[in-house]
Amino acid sequence: MKLNSILWFFIITVVLSVGFPPDSALANNKEKSYRIDYNFDFLPEDKRVLVTIRLSKNAGVLKSLRFNIKPEYHSQFEGDGKIKRQANYITWYPPQKGGRLTYQVKIDRQRNSGGYGAYFAKDWVIFRGDHVVPSVKVMTRGKAESQARLRFNMPAGWVGETIYESADKINFVIDDPHRRFDRPLGWMIVGDIGIRKEQIKNTLVAVAGPKEQGIRRMDALALLNWNLPELLAVFPNYYKKILIVSADSPMWRGGLSGPGSLYMHKDRPMIGEDGTSTLIHELIHTAMRINGGEQDDWIVEGFAEFYSLELMRRSGTIPQQRYELTLSKLYKRGADIKKLRGKNSKGATTARAVLFMKELDDNIRAMTHNKASLDDVAKKLALKRGQVSLKLLRSYVKEVAGAPLDILSKNNPLLSD
Ligand SMILES: [Zn+2]
Structure with missing residues (x-):
């Protein structure tokens, strides 16, 4: 291994684990960019997602991608180039001209307390993007960064929402200035869902949940209209878009934060009788x-x-x-x-x-x-x-x-x- 690639392996590893390189490292020179296309095919019969990761345009810069998998959720890896299988890792050596890696992901994740932290229902799915595409160590030949897109292939009538920008609720642009290798992060929801959005100061807030479950989208937006400006005064580098997902049981009866997003069970009050708020509490975690x-x-x-x-x-x-x-x-x-x-x-x-x-x-x-x-x-x-x-x-x-x-x-x- 040349010194250069050892150095870059080290830097990328640090960037992926910490997620926050110094800005100067990103601003340096013009870098080659390669293209990553993530496709999530939702398979309601199996309650699974078929993931396709396709690399193109300057893909030769990528030597290998080592995914940190959980075999109980991630399986059936196939792809172009070479795939090395270990207990908790899959290492993909893509062909120089790019290529595809496919695998399946089991969505349902039951927590110890009984409720689900991710669930594939008949007409909706709630999950974490970073569970579907797990953390990865990337080895490159020189400097490069990614341009990434995410596409949902869903049954007719379904739409999706994530922390990323989208014009059609199907295709999303993943652009994290703090990462070289972009991968889909945060809570995601697809299905027959209702979404309400509002621009509050510099942050676009989306509140989404399955239809006809009595989800209080307007209450959540009202609470954020009052409190997000105060949050932004303390944390000015907050996200440009956040997503709040909510649903009824069997989803877990609590609140959980993720990158740029949070989940809250629909029965949780916006403000409890004791004067505390699960929604604002989880929002502070995201900040x-x-x-x-x-x-x-x-x-x-x-x-x-x-x-x-x-x-x-x-x-x-x-x-x-x-x-x-x-x-x-x-x-x-x-x-x-x-x-x-x-x-x-x-x-x-x-x-x-x-x-x-x-x-x-x-x-x-x-x-x-x-x-x-x-x-x-x-x-x-x-x-x-x-x-x-x-x-x-x-x-x-x-x-x-x-x-x-x-x-x-x-x-x-x-x-x-
Ligand atoms: Zn907490």
């Missing part, structure tokens, strides 16, 4: 795109829940008294929590984490005479994306506040391992 690894999920969930409340307060969706009432309820809920750190932050821990974030915000404001706030920390975390930690939170807070804060010190028992 921050962070994960807490083994120890610090409380940071991820604490920010999501704190900001869902905070944005609703700022937008006037809930008045100050309601906001304070909700905080006091969360205070009671999290009163017995002695430690925040751990792999999965759930109800009481997240409730305690919200109060922690509130205190952190108050301390930063006091320290800087209101010149800075937790917003500045949230912004930094969202720009970093990916895995975050207590250590990183400490360093960002120190930068923003100008000095370390006691609340984040090693002496705070809430932060012990």
